[in-house]
Amino acid sequence: MPRIVVDVMPKPEILDPQxxxxxxxxxxxxxxxxxxxxxxxxxxxxxxxxxxxxxxxxARSAASTLLSNPVIExxxxxxxxxxxxx
Amino acid sequence: MPRIVVDVMPKPEILDPQxxxxxxxxxxxxxxxxxxxxxxxxxxxxxxxxxxxxxxxxARSAASTLLSNPVIExxxxxxxxxxxxx
Numbered sequence: 407m408p409r410i411v412v413d414v415m416p417k418p419e420i421l422d423p424q425x426x427x428x429x430x431x432x433x434x435x436x437x438x439x440x441x442x443x444x445x446x447x448x449x450x451x452x453x454x455x456x457x458x459x460x461x462x463x464x465a466r467s468a469a470s471t472l473l474s475n476p477v478i479e480x481x482x483x484x485x486x487x488x489x490x491x492x
Numbered sequence: 493m494p495r496i497v498v499d500v501m502p503k504p505e506i507l508d509p510q511x512x513x514x515x516x517x518x519x520x521x522x523x524x525x526x527x528x529x530x531x532x533x534x535x536x537x538x539x540x541x542x543x544x545x546x547x548x549x550x551a552r553s554a555a556s557t558l559l560s561n562p563v564i565e566x567x568x569x570x571x572x573x574x575x576x577x578x
Contacts, residue, residue, distance in 0.1 A: 407527070413534055414534075415534065415536065425535075428535070428558060428559070431558055432554060432558065435553075435554070435557065435558060437550045437553060437554050438550075439539065439544075439546070439547040439550050440537045440538060440539060440540075440550075440551075440554075441493070441538040441539065441540035442537075442538040443535060443536065443537055443538070444535070444536045444538075445533060445534070445535055446533070446534045446535075446536070447531060447532070447533060447534060448499055448500075448501065448531070448532045448533060448534040449511075449514070449529060449530070449531055449532075450501065450529065450530045450532070451526045451528075451529055452526060452527040452528040452529070452530075453525065453526060453527065454526075454527035458525075460525070461525040464523045464524075464525050464526075465526075467521075467523060468518060468521070468523050468526075471521065472514060472517055472518065472521060473514070
């Protein structure tokens with residue numbers, strides 16, 4: 407079953423407290439190689455059947471309205487993947 | 493600045509109430525082409541400098557301990573991306 411992946415990340419200029427908390431926790435685990443962390447969301451929309459251009463347009467519409475808040479977040483990817491790909 | 497992307501998704505057999513809520517909301521927006529939705533997390537670990545094999549190993553360690561709960565989540569990707577790629 408093909409899926410459409412939507413990635414949503416906080417805009418670069420927006421404070422990301424979850425990412426900051428993770429960045430603060432990493433050195434306590436001995437993981438000291440990272441300069442910063444941003445946390446976003448990943449959605450997988452399952453498609454029953456063929457991925458048509460209309461369906462991809464629906465996914466883009468969902469990404470920009472339901473799945474992200476355009477004031478604070480960017481949709482960084484809307485892409486079709488096949489089962490077990492990636 | 494290179495980044496290491498970590499994708500974390502709920503295991504297929506685990507109920508995903510956020511995904512279910514989104515799947516229920518889509519038809520109310522007129523978006524009827526989807527069979528289901530799963531919501532996961534996406535992390536971007538910023539690397540100051542070169543991505544070494546040790547650093548990638550650190551990222552894998554962070555992914556499986558701090559960034560995901562192995563009981564209910566799978567780490568589906570740990571991958572280096574270059575700035576402005578993807």
